[in-house]
Amino acid sequence: MILSPGKFERLPLYIAYFWYKGIDGFYDFRDECMGMHLTVLPEDRAQFPEIPALVDTIVVWQDDHGFVGYLEKSSVGSVD
Numbered sequence: 001m002i003l004s005p006g007k008f009e010r011l012p013l014y015i016a017y018f019w020y021k022g023i024d025g026f027y028d029f030r031d032e033c034m035g036m037h038l039t040v041l042p043e044d045r046a047q048f049p050e051i052p053a054l055v056d057t058i059v060v061w062q063d064d065h066g067f068v069g070y071l072e073k074s075s076v077g078s079v080d
Helices: 013-023 042-047
Strands: 036-039 057-062 068-073
Touching: 013 036, 013 042, 013 057, 013 068
Parallel strands: none
Antiparallel strands: 036 057, 057 068
């Protein structure tokens, strides 16, 4: 978890990784709210084994206050 103040404060480290991956254009698509949808690849899991096993897509966006938000999605069931 990122503890330093800023746009990634209190987020898992891998969310910052996916944010910058998306900013660099490596997202699958952007939704109407400007969320970047990124597929979790095997190399992402190798670098961040803490990504929940059922998560296959991560959506990241920036809110009106400059903070990054995220959603972990699974095509096979609940991520909880």
